[in-house]
Amino acid sequence: MKKVILATVLLTLLSFTGCAPAEQPAESFVFTDSCGREVQIYETDSIAPTGAMAQMVLMPLASDLFCGLASDWSSDAELYLKEELLTLPLYGQIFNGKGDMSLEEVIRLSPDVLIDIGETRPGMAEELDQLQELTGIPTVHIQATLDTMDTTYQMLGMLLGRREKADELSAYCEEIYQRTAGIIESLDTSETQTVVYCLGDKGLNVLARGSYHAELLDMLCENATVLDNPSPGGFGNEIDMEQLLLWDPHWILFAPDSVYASVASDPLWLRLSAISNGQYAEVPQGPYNWMGMPPSVNRYLGMIWLTDLLYPKEATFDLYEEVAAYYALFYDCHLTEDMFSALIE
The missing domain is CATH 3.40.50.1980 (Nitrogenase molybdenum iron protein domain)
Incomplete structure (x- = not known):
């Protein structure tokens, strides 16, 4: 089903004109994602999560870099989140959701990187390559499971140049996970x-x-x-x-x-x-x-x-x-x- 959803939005994109990538700066680095893909990264000043899961993981680390939202907030979000997050434009999800992403809107917002976070599925590398080729936006996937969230944040810290905050989030996840595992093992x-x-x-x-x-x-x-x-x-x-x-x-x-x-x-x-x-x-x-x-x-x-x-x-x-x-x-x-x-x- 997810492959069908992705194919649909990519076919829509093919009919969208004026979406050639802008000329990139000369300085860059190579980021190896969880699919083993080596992706050339030029800037990380603006990012676009591909779905609700990625949006949530990225929020404590880099919400100030969001160009928009993959998933709208719940009705009670204003009780817990900063006001500036509530008014960002919504462009929709491509993975782990409804497959309603408007790639035209993503291209208009012009993020430096598309970031997918979640389960690493068979065939995902090819899907991401296709998405990246058609949008001209570097696109990466970072695996996130219950027992690897610490590593997820470490990888994000390297990608976005925010290692200190990423290390704090990684350490928190590791501490809570290990404490819980210890309690369960003691039973x-x-x-x-x-x-x-x-x-x-x-x-x-x-x-x-x-x-x-x-x-x-x-x-x-x-x-x-x-x-x-x-x-x-x-x-x-x-x-x-x-x-x-x-x-x-x-x-x-x-x-x-x-x-x-x-x-x-x-x-x-x-x-x-x-x-x-x-x-x-x-x-x-x-x-x-x-x-x-x-x-x-x-x-x-x-x-x-x-x-x-x-x-x-x-x-x-x-x-x-x-x-x-x-x-x-x-x-x-x-x-x-x-x-x-x-x-x-």
Whole structure:
């Protein structure tokens, strides 16, 4: 599907006139991206993330370099983000999203680099080469998974010449990841919680074990959602209530805007042990879902929150202090206790 989306926008671009790249400065350097492509970089004074995931990763490091937005902000973004970020022009996404990028608008904005961040997929190198050839804009891909985000920031620091800030972000990700991994490793098998993450307006879409979007679940618990063909998409696999009852996990997590508010009074949902025992929760959101959507650096908030939820005895940290530290580092936002309470209520 993503190849079809890319082909569509590239064909649109072919009919766009006046898009030849401007003459580049003589000084440059070669950047080797996560696909192994050697890309000539001339300037990094203006950048364009290719999707919501890249936009989120880049925001704490280089939001001042954004020429525009790949993904619009949520309705509550003004509570957490700087005003100048809220008014940038929207050009859309090409990867990890709807495939609605206006390449004409990107070319008009004239960024020095297009930056894609996320899962490294087969065939991606060829797609990026084609995109770069048609736009005349250097285009790079940097892999980002839950256990490699520290390396992601190190690579971005090299690309953008912002190593000091990148090192700070990298160290944070490494520290949170290693602390969480240590807690999980210390648990006895009997202490590990089985969990299902439910999404959608009926609560019957789930993130299957082994899928890219389920990385956080798979790390912190026994993801009960074992399916033959895990969906690669963020909305997961659709199931029925019978299957959910067969899994009957210790905990059920609900995505924002799902059925969390109604399950306690629904006789069918009350047949699940997690609901009848009160072991269910709605994932916090603001300005992004803490568990993903997109599966970006926001998942480190999910890592902190979910550890505290599932393993409170082992989670000896103060949840408010941890969340406030994240908001300060990644959103440049002073998170008050009232704001925190509103997020997790």
